[in-house]
Amino acid sequence: MSRRGFTRRNVNAVKNQRTFVLILVIATIVIDHDRAVGDELDVRVPRTDAGRLSESFRRVAEQVLPAVVTIETMNGPRKTRQWEMREMSLRHRSDASTMDHSDGSRGRASYGTGSGIIIDRRGYILTCHHVIESADTILIYLSDGRRFHPASVWTDPRTDLAVIRIEGAGDLAEAKLGDSETLRVGDWVVSVGDPYGLGISVSAGVVSAINRQSPDGSSTRLIQTDAATNPGNSGGALINLSGEVVGISEGGYGLSAGFQGIGFAIPVNVADRIARKLMDNGHIRxxxxxxxxxxxxxxxxxxxxxxxxxxxxxxxxxxxxxxxxxxxxxxxxxxxxxxxxxxxxxxxxxxxxxxxxxxxxxxxxxxxxxxxxxxxxxxxxHENDEFDRGFSPHQTGHSRQRTDESLGMDLDELGPEIAGELGFRDASQGVLITNVAVRGPAYDEGVSAGMVILRVDDQAVHDLAGYQAAMKNKSLDEGVLVLVGTPEGNHFVVFQR
Structure with missing residues (x-):
């Protein structure tokens, strides 16, 4: 065999080897591409499932949000910081209180926020008893921003449930109630409420347990969920993915203000039974x-x-x-x-x-x-389970001050000494509010002792006589626009019955 022939065979072998390698490379690329496509498909499948789940959450939220309300409660008298300091100073000087009224004026105001569910388009709202327990004033905010005072309130402390009735709201959106007996551990649920007063919010989780013994020892067995349940969620709705209410959020677990991943809800079957009895009879027999x-x-x-x-x-x-x-x-x-x-x-x-x-x-x-x-x-x-109270103003009993009973507040002249103590620069403007009756229209609008009234509608107020003249013939049914002032600034409120 000649050297030339060997070389040609060698060259051909090399060419064949190169061709084989090229084929391997192409095959590898194709395989890798197929793997990549496969990997992409594997990723797309759960993304599609997640998208469907997200759509379910979105649909549930859209269905339920119009039927969930915010409930604000207020207790005790309101006072500006300057007015409280003045009262403390007077008590220190006299070694006795000069403001000892039966309505507890020496205390401080407290505020609470909860949630509720419209269960009847005629204005019946289901919430928790502890949301409104001992409240002096209850305010209901609908999803469209309208505010209402309760016409009637009934509660059942034993099950921690309450029904509030409002009037004049028109035909309301009502939540669809489901069957809590169909819930199973692991089911997806959506919690809707107003945590921390931030506004109606939606969170999701699963049913962690059913028939859970209540931490307070009551006979009602609860639904446990890991859907976020923070202060303010109480009275809100626990929803299944069909958009049906299956529970009434009752609160979280533990003493910490933060959510611990354990929330409880009253089964809707229990809540509906109690609510219907309250609506029919006003109490539970x-x-x-x-x-x-x-x-x-x-x-x-x-x-x-x-x-x-x-x-x-x-x-x-x-x-x-x-x-x-x-x-x-x-x-x-x-x-x-x-x-x-x-x-x-x-x-x-x-x-x-x-x-x-x-x-x-x-x-x-x-x-x-x-x-x-x-x-x-x-x-x-026989037990006193009823909580049907009126919200009419009550008299405060001051003997040296003029009382506006229609608004529920006591008034006095704003003299230079008091104006200086409270931080007002001009003692000739306005009349001083010295006490605000709990449950009165002034209280409901956030007015506090220590504020001054500067205007009534378009009339400036300089003294008590001017205030009385400005308020003459005013109708609380139509509403009265009032400018109130504090050392930090002024703001308008509308007093309306």
């Missing part, structure tokens, strides 16, 4: 049996010879109660109520709560080796 029960531990079940650990064991019976009359004894095991199995003391209490007073029910008892059925006629539980 509850039955009572008259005995205390406990859960049955495995040890107790073995000790008393129970074949299966179910029902509740009676730990106390009050004399002359339905339980006593029916012959229920301490140590009895109650396994059924009106044909339904009794699971535990909380479940049993719910059964009693949902039963009707003055009705007869069958209770199944295990007493040793005996299985008994007794008839129990439940009686009405």
């Amino acid at each position: 509850r039955a009572y049996l008259g005995c205390h029960t406990n859960s049955i531990s495995a040890a107790v079940a073995r000790h008393i010879g129970l074949a299966e650990k179910r029902g509740v064991i009676v730990s106390d019976v009050t004399a002359k109660t339905p339980a006593d009359t029916a012959g229920i004894r301490i140590g009895d095991v109650l396994t059924h109520f009106s044909g339904s199995v009794v699971d535990d003391p909380y479940h049993f209490q719910q059964m009693i709560d949902q039963a009707e007073p003055d009705h007869q029910y069958e209770v199944t008892i295990v007493r040793g080796s005996l299985h008994l059925k007794v008839q129990v006629r439940l009686e009405l539980l």
Whole structure:
């Protein structure tokens, strides 16, 4: 073989090798491209699912937001910082209070924010009892910004629920109520409320647990969720992805002001039942049996010879109660109520709560080796559950000052000495507000003792006589525009009934 022939074969081999390498490179590029496309497809699939979930959240929010309201509450008298300092100074000088009024004027005002759900387009709003508990003034803000005072308020402290009725709002958007019994752990839910008074907000999470025992020991079993539940969310809506209310947000867990990932909601089935009774009757008629029960531990079940650990064991019976009359004894095991199995003391209490007073029910008892059925006629539980209060102004009782009873405030001349103490530069302008009655129109508009009234509509006010003249023939039904001043600045308010 010649050297030339060898060289040609070698060259051809090299060419073939190069061609093979090129093919490998192209194949590698194609494979890598396919992998990249595959990776891209793998990424796109969850993105599509996430997009659908996002659309679900968006749709739910759009459906529910018009039916969620903000509730503001106010307690106690309002005073400017300068007025409080003046009162403290006067008390220090006299070693006694000069402002000791029955409405608690020595205290400080407190404010609260919560949420509510419109459950009837006629103006019925469902919220939590603790949102409005002990409030002197309640204000309802609809999603369109309109503000209303309650026409009626009813509450049920036992379930921490309340219904507020407003008038004159027209045909309102109402929330669609779902079935909380269909909830399962892991279901997506959306929380809608007004956290920290920031405005109606939406957060999402899952159902962490169902039938959770209430931290306060009440008989209502709660929904636990990790959807953000901050101060102000109470009374708001917990929604499923069908846009249905499945729970009423009750609050978070723990003492920290921050959200701990644990929020609770009252099941809507419970809330709806209580709300309808409040709307129909203004109060809740509850039955009572008259005995205390406990859960049955495995040890107790073995000790008393129970074949299966179910029902509740009676730990106390009050004399002359339905339980006593029916012959229920301490140590009895109650396994059924009106044909339904009794699971535990909380479940049993719910059964009693949902039963009707003055009705007869069958209770199944295990007493040793005996299985008994007794008839129990439940009686009405007497408790003061009503919270239907008016919001009319009350008189404050000052003896040396003029009182505007229609607005709920006391007035005095603004002299140079007081003006200087409070930080007003001009003592000739306005009349001094010395006390604001809780629940009055002035209180509702944020007016505080220590402010001055400078104008009424288009009339300047220099003294009490001028104020009385300016207010003459004014109608609170039509509204009165008033300019009030503080050392920091002035602002207008409208007093309206």
